[in-house]
Every structure is written in C-alpha cells, then in structure tokens.
Amino acid sequence: MHVCQPCVSLLLSRPLSAALQQSTRALHQRAHLTLLQHTLIELSCSSYVLSSVDLDAAVHPSPLQEISEEEAVQIHVPSALPPESSTLRPYVDESETLSKLVQLGVNLWKLEQRPNVGSMLVRLDFDADVAPKLLLLKDLGVEETKLGQLVSYLKSKKFSKQSVAAMVSKAPYLLNFSVERLDNRLGFFQKQLGLSAEKTRDVVTRLPKLLCGSLEPIKENLKVCELEFGFRGNEIQHIVTTVPKVLIANKRKLTQIFDFVHNTMDVPHSLIAKFPQVLNAKFLRIRERHLFLEYLGRAQYQPSQPNYISLDRLVFLPDEVFCSEVALATLEDFERFQKTL
C-alpha cells in the first residue's frame, strides 16, 4: 500500500486554529493538488516515499527530484553561522584564519577567555594581518618594523639569536616594549647587582620576566636580602646568578624559608649562599624533611662533620630516594611521621 494515504488523511484531519480558518479552503485545494502529484509520481513508478507534503510544491522542485551532476555541483548551501556565540567553535571550520591558527597550534580556547579577543580573531584576514607577523617572528630579523628595532637592539647588546628567540617565547610581551625601557632595565640590573655584562645577559635570558614587570618588588627583594637576611654583596650576586627567581619571589614566603633554614636548622649564611636552591623550594617540604631527620638524629648540615647532608639533596631529591638514601628509613615511616606533625 502507498504510505502517503495516511499522510494525506492526517493533513485533512489536522486541527486548524481560528486564525487560519480562511486559508482552510486553500489548504484543502492544495492538498488536492499534492494528492494529484502523488498519484502521478506513483503511476510513474518512482520508489521515493514522501515524508512531508510541500505546500509550495508547485513553485519549487521537490528535493527528491533527480537532477544532473552539473546542477548538483552548482548548488550553493549558505552556511548557517550563528550571528553571535560565546565561543569560537561554530566559526572555526568556516574561517580560514581560525583553522590555520588551530593547525599552527594556537590555543584558541585560552585566548577567547580574554575580553574582545574572540571578535578580533574572527575579523582578522590571514594573508594581510597574521602571516607577516608570523614570518617576522620566525626570522626575528626584519629591520624595517618597530619589532625589528627591538631585536636589533638586543643583538647590539650581544644577545645571541637563540637567546633572543628563547626570551621572546618565554615572555612574548617583551616585544611590546620600547627600546629605552629595555635599556633602562638592563642598565639597572647591571648596576644594582654589580654583575658583568655576560652574567647579566645570562640571568635575563633565563628569566625574561625580570624585564617585563615593575622594578619596585625587585628592589624590595634585594633590600630584604641585604638588610634582613644579612647577606654580603658577593653572596647576593652568587644567589641571583644561580637562582634568578629569588628576585621576583614572594617576600613573605622567602622570609619564612630563610628564617626556618637559618634559625631553626642552624645553617650559616655561607652555606645558604652556596646552595641557593633552598630559597626556591616549598617551605612545607623543607620543614617536614628537616623535622624527620631531627627525629632520627641525622640532621647534620655542617660539611666538616660526619654524615653531612647538603641542602640541595635535602630539597631536590624525590621522596623515595630521600627516604632510602638520606634518612635511611622507609617511605611508610616518613608518612607516619608526617601525620604526627
């Protein structure tokens, strides 16, 4: 049996609202028209089943009507892009810029959290805006633009090409700065720390964030090291060249660690200056390990005494190695001890 019979009967028995009363007759007429079409197609032995009755069947061709290949290729489907969206997901497949950015490995999800960045990215044209900047970053050597001036300035201060590339990748906002600002910063570091040019370059390459942020906290940290902790000038230099993070560390946490290491563990200044990694470690870790060693009677930090434990081994070894080699106890003992603190 032809399935369309129940469809047609359904159409005729559909309840119509009062507003549509006038068009009922037209509907019925159209229904008759489609009924005729149905029977014609049925007679022409087509195997398609009509699932919906198209009221405008007389005007447009039926979607199931067969057409030639050339016409099929010429059909253009307008993309149903939403006019506004909170993410870039609906636009990625359509936009050439966005898909190329994703293929290059840009974290679009992170960037669209920032205000207005999403709209800006959607409006960018890849060839005009994005490509030149990418080529510039790749070469780091174009002389005409402002970014190029910065790079040439850094090169004049004898930063090698790899170090410039490393600095820019770690702290990309460096490229926003003017040349004078960078000059001031480098001069400040060289004067305050009293380091040679080579060492300043090394420190800045390892931690380019030093050049980006404000100089006040760095000055404060240096003052704290000198006055509160009582380190001498050459000790501070050694600490900063080994662990530049001390300059931008949190002042309160730094003081807490130093206070514990110097006063509770009785480690003199010279030893701390020799192993400045201790100042960069987590306070809780140092405290728990020291108290464990003290409980076991192995807390010996003087190099002249037997069973000496160096500070960097205390801090940097993972727990299993620390327990087996330094404390000579099992990991379970260490955990049980931690639960008594």
Added chain:
Amino acid sequence: MTTQAVRLFRKMNGLFAVYKPQGVHWKHVRDSTESNLLKALNSCPPPAPQLALQFQLLSGGENCSSKDVVLSPSMVPTLADHPLVTGPQFHKVHVGVGHRLDAFSSGVLVLGVGKGNGVLEHLCKSHVTRDYTLEGEFGKATDNFTHTGRVIEKTTYDHVTLDKLERVLAMIQGANQKALITYSQVDLHTQEAYELAVRGLLYPHGKSPPILTGLRCIHFNPPNFTLEVQCVNETQKYLRKLIHEVGLELRTSAVCSGVRRTRDGPFKVENALTRQHWTADSIMQAIAHFSKTTRKIRKSGMYRQTAGPLNSSTQVQEQTRSQTEQINLEHVELSSSTSDTVVDRETPVTLSEGRTKQ
C-alpha cells in the same frame, strides 16, 4: 557513548579524609585536591572528533580516461572538536569540606566529592565527636593563645606537678559532664537516663556550646605537656583557650603549641591521605575504602530527616537518639580503641528500629 573521562567522573562520588599540614589554609587543601582530580580527568583521551562531509577536487583516477578534475566526497574531522578550540573536557569538580580546621591546626580533614557533598551535611549535623591532641607549654601567655603570638605575661611553673594537673583536668571534666547532661535533654530522675549514662550514650541534642566528653593528659614534661581531648561542637580556638584556662587553674600560664585532630567522626588518622597522596588514584582508593561509612552516614541522615516532623512523639525521639548514638558508640570511649566494629554495632539497632516502628 561515554568516554573514559566521563566514566571516571561518574566514579568520583564519596567522602575521604586528608591530613592537613600545619600552616596551610583549608581552602588551599580543597583547591589542590580539586585541581589534581581535574588533571586526571583532562588527561584522559578526548572523544574522537566528529566527521564532516567535504567535497574535494581531485584529479581523476586511473579508471577515468579523461584528465578532468573530479569532485569526490570524503569524511574529514571537524576542527570544532579540536582540543585547542574546545578546551579541557572538565572545568570543575565539586569538592566540599567537612568540619573546618584553621591554619594553625593540623590533622584529619574530611572532603567530599560529587554526590558525597550531600552526605557531608548529614555528617556535620549528626553530632559526631572529634579527637584532638593538644600540645601545651607552661610559662607564658600570649594574645591569641598560641606560642607564636605576642607574649603578654611570663610566669614560673616549678610548682606544677602531674597530680595537680590531673586534679584540674578532673574538675574541668566534671563541669563538662554536667553540661553534657543538661544539653542532652534527658530527665535525670529516670531509669532510662541512668542506663544511658552508665553506657556512656549521653550526648547533646540541638545547638550546644563546645562540650568535652573526654579529657586526659598523655604526656607531662614541664614546661611541655600533651592533652588528649574528645569533644563535640568545638572550634580550634576554644581548644587553645582550654589550654590557657588549664594554666590559669594551676596558678601559672600556658600557651598552645599545637592542635592536631586525630579523628573526625568515623574518619581516623591512619586512613587520612598525606600530601604526596593528594592525587586522583589515591583519592579514588580512599573513597572506595570509606564507601561503607558514607552509606551509613547517609542512611542515618535520611532517617533523621524523616523523623523530623514527628518530633513531638517521645518514642521517635528516643529512637533517633539511640540510632545516632550507636554510630557514635565507638567514639565516645575514652580509651579510643581503633576498631571498625561500627558495622556490627549498627545493624542490630536498625533491625530493632524497623520492628518497633512497625
């Protein structure tokens, strides 16, 4: 089609205990556990990207004799499902905190994940007792009752001996027992009250000030001493003030140098996770370990809720009291033997409850 990440997320439901180190805010503990759980969830492989139909112009194959380009369809993964565009699969895991510990104290902190957060509420309302170890030091008094505060006065402590300390502790314990009986809303002149008191099943109903159900000195080495306390409805500041008051009663002054929670209801310190174990797999193991306890707490909480509107009947009141008391039975003991026999103790009560109710 559930992915591995979704299956793991659905398993993250329940309670577990964590050992909070001293000097750390409880929020930091909660945030670390949440970020570790999220890390584990987002490290699972993402679902396969959806494929979309694309028509591509390819040169005709060997079958075609002509050199025309031919449109051929192919299924290509959409970039909209790329992880760089969608971001991590999970942004948030609900991790809740039970009875809080302030930054100065250390010890057992109960955390709940997912559906366990509802059970946390029942745990807080169920008047469970908590075990603390308090370290005290004679000789000085500070403004915030801790050894790190500003010193207000210094006194001598040579006259303090162990039996004087025990006498003071016994006096404090007596006062607390009186308060316990008052707040337990039990008429002292009944046989039933006597039996409950003999078995040690009295505990406060409704709102009450902090009450110590047990107090004893476990270590005395002047100037340092250690007290073990079981209490209900307490805050850590109250316990530090207790040390100060003990000093005052002994005609000297004392400060608290450590507050350590060894037990929070059924969660004991042996099963608490230390900082190295705040990772997803250890947490899942701990949740599995405590699943029975969690179910019991949920059942007792639901029973209390259904019995709520019928509070007028004294019979139901007694039933709720004995039900929750059975859960706390293990913990009101002063000798604090650590056994997991709460299971056995509870089942006969539930059976009898069912019978008497019907």
